[in-house]
Amino acid sequence: MAAVQLQKPTGRGNTFKGTEGIYLLPHHPNELERVKLCHGLMMSDTGNVLIKSPLPAAGSTIRVLDSGCADGMRTWLHDLSKLLPAYNWNLHGVDIHEDIFPSPERAFVPLDLRKHDINTEFPATWNWQNSFDIVHQRLLIWGIKTENWPAAIQRLLRLVKPGGWIELVEVVWVDNNIPIDANAQPELAKQRVLECWTCDYHGFDIQVATKLEGLLKNAGCANVTKYEYDLGIGAKANQEEWKAPSAEMWDEIFRSFEHKMPLEGIPGVAKTPEQLHVFLDKLNVEIKEHGYMPKVNFVIGQKPA
Structure with missing residues (x-):
């Protein structure tokens, strides 16, 4: 997309730093709290489901790559060793911003974290091809453009050992099969418009979670399964302790879009950053009262031996 003229933000939304044009949300140390809250909520709502790929016998060593790993602490990589201690985990991760990586002495478990943009080829010097038992990627709907998903999956699949697994996790943020009563829940109805705009306007696919099975099959995976x-x-x-924090986290995600608001505003949502925040204040109240429950899809596929 050609550069567009943007409105001046209010400063209420979290700013961007170094990841503009790569990832649609801010991605720097100040954003880690949101990432960790999102991970905690997913663990609570799914009953601590971390991984759906089949695992070998207890005591086995499992070499894993997490694509989009954040800092690897108190998130998916760390919880593998914490919640599944019967295995010897060899943990690797890539992310677009190395400033968020912990120093070795701060890491809770041994981690190999490297800066990398999943939209580009992995360096051949890393010697990662055909080396991982499991390659995992979660919540990159705003990180991979619609037309780039097939190539991104192929890049990940090349890193998987023959017979190993790739696991993709995305949320069906907008389910057109579930209607919203705009009279009873006007802000949730407007939220759907905002969610679609964030993807449609910037070239991402709001429905990618529903397409993961087809993408993995087209990439040549066998035993493709959705959970x-x-x-x-x-x-x-799912739990009382998560009701208020999850609503606040959700609200803050969209406040950052004040930094990406074009001169014409967001059609059907807000004409200015100030109006965006007024809407989000109302949405926060409505979500705390009525709630919002999209589906999260875990989709696995096996690389042929």
């Missing part, structure tokens, strides 16, 4: 869970936010969070 579906509810992701409760606000009043629909």
Whole structure:
């Protein structure tokens, strides 16, 4: 997309730093709290489901890559060794911003974290091809453009050992089969418009979670399987302790879009950053009252031996 003129933000939304044009949300140390909250919510709502790929016998060494790993602490990589201690985990991760990586002495477990943009080829000097038992990627709907998903999956699949597994996890943020009563829940109805705009305007696919099975099959994977869970936010969070924090986290995600608001605004949502924040304040109240429950899809595929 050609550069567009943007409106001046209010400063209420979290700023970007070094990941503009790569990832649609801010991605720097100040954003890690949101990432960790999102991970904790997913663990709570799914009953601590970390991984659906088949695992070998207890005591086995499992070499894993997490694509889009954040800092690897108190998130998916760390919890593998914490919640599945019967295995010897060889943990690797890539992310687009190395400033968020912990120093070796701060890491809770041994981690090999490297800066890399999944939209580009992995360096041949890393010697990673055909080396991982499991390659995992989660919540990159705003990190991979619609037309780039097939190539991104092929890049990941080349890293998987023959017979190993690739696992993709995305949320069905907009389910057109579930209607919203705009009279009873006007802000949730407007949220759907905002969610679609964030993807449509910037070249991402709001429905990619529903397409993961087809993408893995087209990439040549066998034994492709989807597992579906509810992701409760606000009043629909699985545990009481998550109801308020999940609503606040969800609200803050969209405040960052004040930094990406074009001169014409967001059609059907807000004409200015100030109006965006007024809407999000109302949405926060409605989610705390009614809740929001999209589906999260875990989709696995096996690389042919």
